[in-house]
Amino acid sequence: MEWISLISKKHILYEKPVIDELNIALKNGDHKRFLLLLRDIAIDKKIQSIANKTGFAREGIYKMLSINGNPRFSFLLPLIDTLDLSLQIKKKG
Secondary structure, three states: OOOOOOEOOOOEOOOHHHHHHHHHHHHOOOHHHHHHHHHHHHHHOOHHHHHHHHOOOHHHHHHHOOOOOOOOHHHHHHHHHHOOOOOOOOOOO
């Protein structure tokens, strides 16, 4: 499936559409799409600001959220928190 960015000219379509897409990516095990969606949100929220808040290098965030990114969970959780998102585990069914 070809990647389609959800970023508009002025700001990301951040509320429900992107959150739904993140959840679909997780449900489908599509970690690449999940990381690229997080990257789009991070770009919209200004990567440098995220880097300052997390203590991660700006270049490291780009690399972590690239199509070949494979971030450690210990890096992913603070990044998700800084993006004003959270992960939730639920029982299937």
